[in-house]
Amino acid sequence: MFEEQFYLHNQTIFKYLYYLLNDEKLAEDFTQETFMRFFKYRQTIKEGAELAWLRSTARNLAYDYYRRKRLIQFVPFLNDHEELEPNLPHQWLIQQEDAKKLYLAISKLKLTYRDVIILRKIEELSIQETCDVLGWNEGKVKNTLKRALVALKKQLGGEFNEEL
Known part of the structure:
Protein backbone atom coordinates (compact mmCIF):
# COMPACT_ATOMS: atom_id res chain seq x y z
CA MET A 1 0.00 0.00 0.00
CA PHE A 2 2.70 2.53 0.96
CA GLU A 3 4.84 1.95 -2.14
CA GLU A 4 1.80 2.11 -4.37
CA GLN A 5 0.66 5.41 -2.84
CA PHE A 6 4.16 6.82 -3.10
CA TYR A 7 4.46 6.02 -6.80
CA LEU A 8 0.94 7.26 -7.51
CA HIS A 9 1.20 10.57 -5.68
CA ASN A 10 4.78 11.68 -5.08
CA GLN A 11 4.89 13.94 -8.16
CA THR A 12 1.52 15.50 -7.30
CA ILE A 13 2.64 16.28 -3.76
CA PHE A 14 6.01 17.58 -4.94
CA LYS A 15 4.36 19.88 -7.50
CA TYR A 16 1.89 21.20 -4.92
CA LEU A 17 4.69 21.90 -2.45
CA TYR A 18 6.81 23.52 -5.13
CA TYR A 19 3.93 25.87 -5.98
CA LEU A 20 3.62 26.84 -2.33
CA LEU A 21 7.33 27.08 -1.48
CA ASN A 22 9.06 28.11 -4.72
CA ASP A 23 12.08 26.07 -3.62
CA GLU A 24 12.89 22.73 -5.20
CA LYS A 25 15.02 21.43 -2.32
CA LEU A 26 12.40 22.35 0.31
CA ALA A 27 9.67 20.80 -1.84
CA GLU A 28 11.71 17.60 -2.08
CA ASP A 29 12.36 17.58 1.68
CA PHE A 30 8.72 18.24 2.54
CA THR A 31 7.54 15.63 0.03
CA GLN A 32 9.77 13.12 1.79
CA GLU A 33 8.48 14.26 5.20
CA THR A 34 4.88 13.99 3.98
CA PHE A 35 5.41 10.38 2.93
CA MET A 36 7.28 9.56 6.13
CA ARG A 37 4.24 10.75 8.06
CA PHE A 38 1.98 8.82 5.71
CA PHE A 39 4.00 5.68 6.44
CA LYS A 40 3.77 6.31 10.19
CA TYR A 41 0.00 6.94 10.20
CA ARG A 42 -1.05 4.76 7.27
CA GLN A 43 -3.16 2.47 9.48
CA THR A 44 -5.35 5.41 10.57
CA ILE A 45 -5.99 6.81 7.07
CA LYS A 46 -9.30 5.88 5.52
CA GLU A 47 -9.01 3.94 2.27
CA GLY A 48 -9.71 6.20 -0.69
CA ALA A 49 -8.74 9.35 1.23
CA GLU A 50 -4.99 8.94 0.87
CA LEU A 51 -4.41 11.79 -1.60
CA ALA A 52 -6.47 14.24 0.46
CA TRP A 53 -4.51 13.24 3.55
CA LEU A 54 -1.21 13.68 1.70
CA ARG A 55 -2.20 17.13 0.37
CA SER A 56 -3.37 18.27 3.81
CA THR A 57 -0.15 17.08 5.41
CA ALA A 58 1.98 18.74 2.73
CA ARG A 59 0.00 21.97 3.12
CA ASN A 60 0.46 21.91 6.89
CA LEU A 61 4.20 21.37 6.53
CA ALA A 62 4.49 24.33 4.16
CA TYR A 63 2.40 26.57 6.43
CA ASP A 64 4.44 25.56 9.46
CA TYR A 65 7.58 26.47 7.55
CA TYR A 66 6.20 29.91 6.69
CA ARG A 67 5.00 30.48 10.23
CA ARG A 68 8.49 29.74 11.48
CA LYS A 69 9.97 32.05 8.87
CA ARG A 70 7.18 34.62 9.32
CA LEU A 71 7.07 34.84 5.58
CA ILE A 72 4.14 34.14 3.31
CA GLN A 73 4.62 34.07 -0.44
CA PHE A 74 3.19 32.57 -3.54
CA VAL A 75 4.89 30.98 -6.49
CA PRO A 76 4.35 32.03 -10.09
CA PHE A 77 4.04 29.12 -12.52
CA LEU A 78 2.30 27.96 -15.66
CA ASN A 79 0.22 24.79 -15.89
CA ASP A 80 1.17 22.19 -18.47
CA HIS A 81 -1.83 23.16 -20.57
CA GLU A 82 -0.46 26.72 -20.80
CA GLU A 83 2.50 25.73 -22.95
CA LEU A 84 3.39 28.16 -25.69
CA GLU A 85 3.97 27.80 -29.39
CA PRO A 86 7.74 27.88 -30.04
CA ASN A 87 7.43 30.31 -32.98
CA LEU A 88 5.94 33.07 -30.83
CA PRO A 89 8.54 34.33 -28.34
CA HIS A 90 6.67 37.62 -27.89
CA GLN A 91 3.62 35.60 -26.81
CA TRP A 92 5.78 33.95 -24.16
CA LEU A 93 6.85 37.34 -22.80
CA ILE A 94 3.26 38.57 -22.68
CA GLN A 95 2.10 35.39 -20.93
CA GLN A 96 4.98 35.58 -18.47
CA GLU A 97 4.03 39.15 -17.57
CA ASP A 98 0.36 38.20 -17.27
CA ALA A 99 1.25 35.22 -15.08
CA LYS A 100 3.47 37.37 -12.86
CA LYS A 101 0.69 39.93 -12.48
CA LEU A 102 -1.86 37.21 -11.66
CA TYR A 103 0.30 35.39 -9.14
CA LEU A 104 1.46 38.62 -7.52
CA ALA A 105 -2.21 39.52 -7.06
CA ILE A 106 -2.93 36.06 -5.63
CA SER A 107 0.00 36.41 -3.24
CA LYS A 108 -1.66 39.48 -1.74
CA LEU A 109 -4.81 37.55 -0.85
CA LYS A 110 -5.35 36.01 2.56
CA LEU A 111 -4.29 32.38 2.96
CA THR A 112 -7.76 30.86 2.83
CA TYR A 113 -8.40 32.63 -0.49
CA ARG A 114 -5.05 31.47 -1.85
CA ASP A 115 -5.72 27.90 -0.80
CA VAL A 116 -9.07 27.65 -2.48
CA ILE A 117 -7.82 29.32 -5.69
CA ILE A 118 -4.77 27.03 -5.88
CA LEU A 119 -6.76 23.88 -5.24
CA ARG A 120 -9.87 24.64 -7.30
CA LYS A 121 -8.58 26.74 -10.20
CA ILE A 122 -4.90 25.86 -10.53
CA GLU A 123 -4.74 22.27 -9.29
CA GLU A 124 -8.26 21.76 -10.72
CA LEU A 125 -9.51 19.66 -7.80
CA SER A 126 -13.22 18.96 -7.50
CA ILE A 127 -15.24 20.64 -4.77
CA GLN A 128 -15.28 17.40 -2.78
CA GLU A 129 -11.52 16.92 -3.12
CA THR A 130 -11.01 20.51 -1.98
CA CYS A 131 -13.31 19.88 0.99
CA ASP A 132 -11.23 16.84 1.90
CA VAL A 133 -7.92 18.71 1.72
CA LEU A 134 -9.07 21.81 3.59
CA GLY A 135 -11.43 20.10 6.01
CA TRP A 136 -14.26 22.41 4.98
CA ASN A 137 -17.82 21.71 3.94
CA GLU A 138 -19.01 22.21 0.36
CA GLY A 139 -20.72 25.51 1.11
CA LYS A 153 -10.52 40.82 -9.37
CA LYS A 154 -10.09 43.85 -7.08
CA GLN A 155 -6.35 43.15 -6.79
CA LEU A 156 -6.09 43.06 -10.56
CA GLY A 157 -8.04 46.28 -10.97
CA GLY A 158 -10.89 44.60 -12.82
CA GLU A 159 -8.60 42.80 -15.32
CA PHE A 160 -9.70 39.30 -14.49
CA ASN A 161 -10.98 36.26 -16.32
CA GLU A 162 -12.45 33.62 -13.97
CA GLU A 163 -11.06 30.80 -16.10
CA LEU A 164 -7.51 31.38 -14.72
Missing part, protein backbone atom coordinates in the same frame (compact mmCIF):
# COMPACT_ATOMS: atom_id res chain seq x y z
CA LYS A 140 -17.59 27.00 2.63
CA VAL A 141 -15.49 25.97 -0.37
CA LYS A 142 -17.98 27.50 -2.82
CA ASN A 143 -18.44 30.72 -0.82
CA THR A 144 -14.74 31.17 -0.14
CA LEU A 145 -13.91 30.61 -3.81
CA LYS A 146 -16.53 33.17 -4.82
CA ARG A 147 -15.14 35.73 -2.36
CA ALA A 148 -11.57 34.89 -3.36
CA LEU A 149 -12.32 35.52 -7.03
CA VAL A 150 -13.95 38.87 -6.19
CA ALA A 151 -10.92 39.83 -4.08
CA LEU A 152 -8.60 38.73 -6.88
Whole structure:
Protein backbone atom coordinates (compact mmCIF):
# COMPACT_ATOMS: atom_id res chain seq x y z
CA MET A 1 0.00 0.00 0.00
CA PHE A 2 2.70 2.53 0.96
CA GLU A 3 4.84 1.95 -2.14
CA GLU A 4 1.80 2.11 -4.37
CA GLN A 5 0.66 5.41 -2.84
CA PHE A 6 4.16 6.82 -3.10
CA TYR A 7 4.46 6.02 -6.80
CA LEU A 8 0.94 7.26 -7.51
CA HIS A 9 1.20 10.57 -5.68
CA ASN A 10 4.78 11.68 -5.08
CA GLN A 11 4.89 13.94 -8.16
CA THR A 12 1.52 15.50 -7.30
CA ILE A 13 2.64 16.28 -3.76
CA PHE A 14 6.01 17.58 -4.94
CA LYS A 15 4.36 19.88 -7.50
CA TYR A 16 1.89 21.20 -4.92
CA LEU A 17 4.69 21.90 -2.45
CA TYR A 18 6.81 23.52 -5.13
CA TYR A 19 3.93 25.87 -5.98
CA LEU A 20 3.62 26.84 -2.33
CA LEU A 21 7.33 27.08 -1.48
CA ASN A 22 9.06 28.11 -4.72
CA ASP A 23 12.08 26.07 -3.62
CA GLU A 24 12.89 22.73 -5.20
CA LYS A 25 15.02 21.43 -2.32
CA LEU A 26 12.40 22.35 0.31
CA ALA A 27 9.67 20.80 -1.84
CA GLU A 28 11.71 17.60 -2.08
CA ASP A 29 12.36 17.58 1.68
CA PHE A 30 8.72 18.24 2.54
CA THR A 31 7.54 15.63 0.03
CA GLN A 32 9.77 13.12 1.79
CA GLU A 33 8.48 14.26 5.20
CA THR A 34 4.88 13.99 3.98
CA PHE A 35 5.41 10.38 2.93
CA MET A 36 7.28 9.56 6.13
CA ARG A 37 4.24 10.75 8.06
CA PHE A 38 1.98 8.82 5.71
CA PHE A 39 4.00 5.68 6.44
CA LYS A 40 3.77 6.31 10.19
CA TYR A 41 0.00 6.94 10.20
CA ARG A 42 -1.05 4.76 7.27
CA GLN A 43 -3.16 2.47 9.48
CA THR A 44 -5.35 5.41 10.57
CA ILE A 45 -5.99 6.81 7.07
CA LYS A 46 -9.30 5.88 5.52
CA GLU A 47 -9.01 3.94 2.27
CA GLY A 48 -9.71 6.20 -0.69
CA ALA A 49 -8.74 9.35 1.23
CA GLU A 50 -4.99 8.94 0.87
CA LEU A 51 -4.41 11.79 -1.60
CA ALA A 52 -6.47 14.24 0.46
CA TRP A 53 -4.51 13.24 3.55
CA LEU A 54 -1.21 13.68 1.70
CA ARG A 55 -2.20 17.13 0.37
CA SER A 56 -3.37 18.27 3.81
CA THR A 57 -0.15 17.08 5.41
CA ALA A 58 1.98 18.74 2.73
CA ARG A 59 0.00 21.97 3.12
CA ASN A 60 0.46 21.91 6.89
CA LEU A 61 4.20 21.37 6.53
CA ALA A 62 4.49 24.33 4.16
CA TYR A 63 2.40 26.57 6.43
CA ASP A 64 4.44 25.56 9.46
CA TYR A 65 7.58 26.47 7.55
CA TYR A 66 6.20 29.91 6.69
CA ARG A 67 5.00 30.48 10.23
CA ARG A 68 8.49 29.74 11.48
CA LYS A 69 9.97 32.05 8.87
CA ARG A 70 7.18 34.62 9.32
CA LEU A 71 7.07 34.84 5.58
CA ILE A 72 4.14 34.14 3.31
CA GLN A 73 4.62 34.07 -0.44
CA PHE A 74 3.19 32.57 -3.54
CA VAL A 75 4.89 30.98 -6.49
CA PRO A 76 4.35 32.03 -10.09
CA PHE A 77 4.04 29.12 -12.52
CA LEU A 78 2.30 27.96 -15.66
CA ASN A 79 0.22 24.79 -15.89
CA ASP A 80 1.17 22.19 -18.47
CA HIS A 81 -1.83 23.16 -20.57
CA GLU A 82 -0.46 26.72 -20.80
CA GLU A 83 2.50 25.73 -22.95
CA LEU A 84 3.39 28.16 -25.69
CA GLU A 85 3.97 27.80 -29.39
CA PRO A 86 7.74 27.88 -30.04
CA ASN A 87 7.43 30.31 -32.98
CA LEU A 88 5.94 33.07 -30.83
CA PRO A 89 8.54 34.33 -28.34
CA HIS A 90 6.67 37.62 -27.89
CA GLN A 91 3.62 35.60 -26.81
CA TRP A 92 5.78 33.95 -24.16
CA LEU A 93 6.85 37.34 -22.80
CA ILE A 94 3.26 38.57 -22.68
CA GLN A 95 2.10 35.39 -20.93
CA GLN A 96 4.98 35.58 -18.47
CA GLU A 97 4.03 39.15 -17.57
CA ASP A 98 0.36 38.20 -17.27
CA ALA A 99 1.25 35.22 -15.08
CA LYS A 100 3.47 37.37 -12.86
CA LYS A 101 0.69 39.93 -12.48
CA LEU A 102 -1.86 37.21 -11.66
CA TYR A 103 0.30 35.39 -9.14
CA LEU A 104 1.46 38.62 -7.52
CA ALA A 105 -2.21 39.52 -7.06
CA ILE A 106 -2.93 36.06 -5.63
CA SER A 107 0.00 36.41 -3.24
CA LYS A 108 -1.66 39.48 -1.74
CA LEU A 109 -4.81 37.55 -0.85
CA LYS A 110 -5.35 36.01 2.56
CA LEU A 111 -4.29 32.38 2.96
CA THR A 112 -7.76 30.86 2.83
CA TYR A 113 -8.40 32.63 -0.49
CA ARG A 114 -5.05 31.47 -1.85
CA ASP A 115 -5.72 27.90 -0.80
CA VAL A 116 -9.07 27.65 -2.48
CA ILE A 117 -7.82 29.32 -5.69
CA ILE A 118 -4.77 27.03 -5.88
CA LEU A 119 -6.76 23.88 -5.24
CA ARG A 120 -9.87 24.64 -7.30
CA LYS A 121 -8.58 26.74 -10.20
CA ILE A 122 -4.90 25.86 -10.53
CA GLU A 123 -4.74 22.27 -9.29
CA GLU A 124 -8.26 21.76 -10.72
CA LEU A 125 -9.51 19.66 -7.80
CA SER A 126 -13.22 18.96 -7.50
CA ILE A 127 -15.24 20.64 -4.77
CA GLN A 128 -15.28 17.40 -2.78
CA GLU A 129 -11.52 16.92 -3.12
CA THR A 130 -11.01 20.51 -1.98
CA CYS A 131 -13.31 19.88 0.99
CA ASP A 132 -11.23 16.84 1.90
CA VAL A 133 -7.92 18.71 1.72
CA LEU A 134 -9.07 21.81 3.59
CA GLY A 135 -11.43 20.10 6.01
CA TRP A 136 -14.26 22.41 4.98
CA ASN A 137 -17.82 21.71 3.94
CA GLU A 138 -19.01 22.21 0.36
CA GLY A 139 -20.72 25.51 1.11
CA LYS A 140 -17.59 27.00 2.63
CA VAL A 141 -15.49 25.97 -0.37
CA LYS A 142 -17.98 27.50 -2.82
CA ASN A 143 -18.44 30.72 -0.82
CA THR A 144 -14.74 31.17 -0.14
CA LEU A 145 -13.91 30.61 -3.81
CA LYS A 146 -16.53 33.17 -4.82
CA ARG A 147 -15.14 35.73 -2.36
CA ALA A 148 -11.57 34.89 -3.36
CA LEU A 149 -12.32 35.52 -7.03
CA VAL A 150 -13.95 38.87 -6.19
CA ALA A 151 -10.92 39.83 -4.08
CA LEU A 152 -8.60 38.73 -6.88
CA LYS A 153 -10.52 40.82 -9.37
CA LYS A 154 -10.09 43.85 -7.08
CA GLN A 155 -6.35 43.15 -6.79
CA LEU A 156 -6.09 43.06 -10.56
CA GLY A 157 -8.04 46.28 -10.97
CA GLY A 158 -10.89 44.60 -12.82
CA GLU A 159 -8.60 42.80 -15.32
CA PHE A 160 -9.70 39.30 -14.49
CA ASN A 161 -10.98 36.26 -16.32
CA GLU A 162 -12.45 33.62 -13.97
CA GLU A 163 -11.06 30.80 -16.10
CA LEU A 164 -7.51 31.38 -14.72
